[in-house]
Amino acid sequence: xxxxxxxxxxxxxxxLLLAGPALLPIVTPLAAPPAEPAVASDPLELIYVGGEKxxxxxxxxxxxxxxxxxxxxxxxxxxxxxLDRDGDGFLSREEARRxxxxxxxxxxxxxxxxxxxxxPPWEELDRRPADGKVSFxxxxxxxxxxxxxxxxxAVGRPPATDALTDALLRRLDRDGDGxxxxxxxxxxxxxLHALDLNDDELISGDELVPGLAYPGAFGATLLxxxxxxxxxxxxxxxxxxxxxxDGGEAPDHALVIRLGRRPQGAALxxxxxxxxxxxxxxxxxxxxxxxxxxxxxxRFAETDADGDGRLSRAEAERSSFAPLxxxxxxxDRDGDGxxxxxxxxxxxxxxxxxxxxxxxxTILDHGCGLFEFLDADRDGVLSVxxxxxxxxxxxxxxxxxxxxxxxSRLPRQLRCVVSQGRPRGGRTPPRRGPAWFRAMDRNGDGDxxxxxxxxxxxxxxxxxxxxxxxxxxxxxxxxxx
Numbered sequence: 286x287x288x289x290x291x292x293x294x295x296x297x298x299x300x301l302l303l304a305g306p307a308l309l310p311i312v313t314p315l316a317a318p319p320a321e322p323a324v325a326s327d328p329l330e331l332i333y334v335g336g337e338k339x340x341x342x343x344x345x346x347x348x349x350x351x352x353x354x355x356x357x358x359x360x361x362x363x364x365x366x367x368l369d370r371d372g373d374g375f376l377s378r379e380e381a382r383r384x385x386x387x388x389x390x391x392x393x394x395x396x397x398x399x400x401x402x403x404x405p406p407w408e409e410l411d412r413r414p415a416d417g418k419v420s421f422x423x424x425x426x427x428x429x430x431x432x433x434x435x436x437x438x439a440v441g442r443p444p445a446t447d448a449l450t451d452a453l454l455r456r457l458d459r460d461g462d463g464x465x466x467x468x469x470x471x472x473x474x475x476x477l478h479a480l481d482l483n484d485d486e487l488i489s490g491d492e493l494v495p496g497l498a499y500p501g502a503f504g505a506t507l508l509x510x511x512x513x514x515x516x517x518x519x520x521x522x523x524x525x526x527x528x529x530x531d532g533g534e535a536p537d538h539a540l541v542i543r544l545g546r547r548p549q550g551a552a553l554x555x556x557x558x559x560x561x562x563x564x565x566x567x568x569x570x571x572x573x574x575x576x577x578x579x580x581x582x583x584r585f586a587e588t589d590a591d592g593d594g595r596l597s598r599a600e601a602e603r604s605s606f607a608p609l610x611x612x613x614x615x616x617d618r619d620g621d622g623x624x625x626x627x628x629x630x631x632x633x634x635x636x637x638x639x640x641x642x643x644x645x646x647t648i649l650d651h652g653c654g655l656f657e658f659l660d661a662d663r664d665g666v667l668s669v670x671x672x673x674x675x676x677x678x679x680x681x682x683x684x685x686x687x688x689x690x691x692x693s694r695l696p697r698q699l700r701c702v703v704s705q706g707r708p709r710g711g712r713t714p715p716r717r718g719p720a721w722f723r724a725m726d727r728n729g730d731g732d733x734x735x736x737x738x739x740x741x742x743x744x745x746x747x748x749x750x751x752x753x754x755x756x757x758x759x760x761x762x763x764x765x766x
Contacts, residue, residue, distance in 0.1 A: 439504025
């Protein structure tokens with residue numbers, strides 16, 4: 286039955302997909318019928334519409350070895366059990382008032398912990414059937430319809446792509462003839478060395494364009510699944526990705542991104558004159574929440590003036606710690622007018638479970654950026670090796686016309702980061718090679734230069750097998766055998 290519904294949904298969307306990007310709506314997905322309630326969300330499915338051929342991408346996310354859908358299924362069950370005070374398997378209007386709204390849950394991905402509560406509208410919960418009570422399936426359906434329980438997708442466009450390209454070409458054009466020759470490309474590392482203000486043997490965006498914050502944008506606009514409704518948006522209507530509702534045919538690209546203690550799953554997708562870098566990213570969300578939870582417990586103990594292990598409403602109202610006041614009713618699960626230490630701890634634990642499931646895919650469209658093309662390892666800076674290989678990479682990619690860069694031939698650069706909450710800014714340097722190599726690679730560019738190498742000139746020359754003035758991780762590995 287589910288397969289039939291998915292095929293029907295795909296057929297209904299086919300005319301929209303064929304009509305072109307401008308007609309593809311981007312809002313909330315249709316709710317699932319109650320006969321087969323959606324308890325676990327499906328994998329994230331995107332379609333790339335920025336090239337001649339549309340390509341479908343499916344991304345499954347795991348948290349420490351567990352599917353994201355399973356993590357949220359457990360969280361929803363814990364939330365429902367917490368809300369269902371009388372244990373009858375349904376939520377009454379009074380019980381549902383303690384539920385956090387979908388917006389409130391999504392705000393956790395930005396680190397807004399313990400914010401003032403906001404309950405879902407009753408009519409958004411009691412839908413199928415509208416019988417004056419809310420089942421577990423109805424509660425989950427509400428959250429799924431409003432973007433909770435799976436991967437959130439946020440998109441943006443960095444504003445300085447052209448400025449970086451212009452600055453690079455201007456600096457590389459040493460003779461000022463308005464074009465960068467092969468010889469000038471091959472001398473790129475030497476030409477840009479004067480810009481290396483912090484002397485780390487790397488060229489960053491702000492060294493090329495003073496005052497530039499690179500990439501200078503973050504995913505501030507949510508990309509929601511296709512639906513027959515459409516709210517016009519200049520960014521979303523022109524963005525090269527659309528988000529699909531669940532189901533449909535097999536994808537062109539299928540990825541598994543693993544987050545947690547051992548992130549894995551980085552991939553570089555060739556989308557046809559576009560390179561899409563997908564990788565797990567760092568975030569401080571769970572660490573920040575752990576600190577916030579410690580503080581919340583300390584404030585509880587400090588507010589418990591009589592030391593009886595519970596807070597009355599009057600005690601909470603006198604506290605300078607707003608969450609004790611704002612979350613009092615939510616934490617008071619038995620409704621006795623007091624919040625015990627156990628109830629407060631359970632409230633924090635449930636909030637922590639919802640924080641854990643905040644997975645965000647951030648997509649930045651850098652357009653046909655030269656800086657991004659030359660940044661082969663996608664770490665946000667240009668290394669000596671990347672600059673030295675610029676000409677050969679441009680030539681191999683067909684970006685040259687009559688020996689001169691044709692900017693229109695640069696492939697589109699798309700950067701996708703999957704993280705628990707908003708990703709951390711800054712570089713993610715490659716970590717390869719033996720331990721001594723990683724220790725010497727102080728700038729994290731994946732090479733050890735003579736300046737970084739702590740041995741003698743003779744030892745450096747022996748390790749630098751190709752004699753290019755850099756010890757690569759591969760050279761270090763071979764010599765270490």
